[in-house]
Amino acid sequence: MMATAAKLFLGHRLRRLRKERGLSQTDMASTLAISPSYLNHLERNQRPVTAALLLKLADTYQVDVLSFASGSGARTGPDELTEIFADPLLSDLSVPRYELVELAHNAPTVAEGIARIYAALKEAERMPALAEADDARSLVTPENWVRDYIQAHRNHYPEIEEAAETIGGALTDPLSVAEPMRRRLKDAWGITARVVSQSLLGNLSQAYDPDRRMFLISSQLRQENRTFALAYQLAVTEFAGLFDRMVGDASPPDEGIAELLHMHLANYAAGAIMMPYGKFLRSAEEMHYSIDRLCGEYGANVEQVAHRLTTLNRPNARGVPFFMLRVDPAGNISKRYAGEKFPFSRFGGTCPKWNLHAAFQAAGQVVTQLIETPDGHRYFTVARTIERPIKSDLSGGLLAIGLGCDISYAHKLHCAEGIDLDRAPVVAVGPACTICPRIDCGYRAAPPAGRKLAVTGNRKTISPYPFVPA
Incomplete structure (x- = not known):
């Protein structure tokens, strides 16, 4: 039996679109060839938006159907x-x-x-x-504000992609993109890039001196990170006006957050310059999203490629919608990106049953896992360790990257080849323990909020915090 399609109640988004265009209900209804009363019902969520009307909205007002229907602009779901x-x-x-x-x-x-x-x-x-x-x-906090901004845009910025693709396409080199970037900085902007001893930079990994028009890169940066540093400096130079406008439109609450957002946009642009959208998407599809092969193709490292994979959200040219985390051995999350829904807690950490942390015990190896969240959705995930960008005793040890996508896309992935996705073991995971509804979990670190505990003196359960189901 075929599943019934979910009804789309998009009243708020429809009303916002109308108000943004300065239209009355009568005006919009006339344009869409529907009655004003029907539009009123739609805006009040008393009627669902039909597929035909959604397509007409897209054609009339040039909106992306998937973005409009999924409500991707909402930060808090x-x-x-x-x-x-x-x-x-x-x-x-x-x-x-x-x-x-x-x-x-x-x-x-x-x-x-x-x-x-x-x-x-x-x-x-x-x-x-x-x-x-x-x-x-x-x-x-700056990191939370910027993280919410990123997710509100589904980690995809069309204007940056278009500008970076223009530059990236002009920098094609059969050996390395680093040299043409260095030449462009010099010839177009009069900026000289040099690799210098770490002792000259102190605790910096890269620095730009506008008076001398000198860009200095630490000799301790790994090769792929030197290339990324050049792309970053090229981005902040070429796209200065674009970044200023985007930061201004975002209206960050203070200067510190504005600077962090500016750095995020420049980092995004650097990745887009190194791995231009159209070319990178074609490579990813041809190589079945093999991270190692993509690293070799673009002179990038695992983290750079993994992050780029979460940005492939261009309308009519989308890649596999990945989510990504970066954690340290203590479990601190320093990066969290998602092209679509992120299956873990927004305010907490990850589930200990997800094998992201197990990557530290298998350094250098690719660890795969099928997980299922409490809502029944299944995801194919990959975890592996990465080295920090700079070679230094002071920079700490390894980090781990977790990358995942809905299981419906797993057949497209090189790392899923040879795995019987219908029979492979599936691990039941959850969000933060305080909101996880799973009862029989021996990994539970805290009781679920608002649930009555079911602890008795004459028996013990697998879970340290048994509770009464809702």
């Missing part, structure tokens, strides 16, 4: 709200899931406001000194 309202501070409210879904879909700005306040509260718990500041915006 039902899963994030569920995590927030599972906090002990709010769990006694027992807010039903359908209310959180309605809030996320019909009032996304309010949902984002709740998420920001919650993130600030968690930051105040982590660093109490911040809570004493006069300006509450100091509780909005």
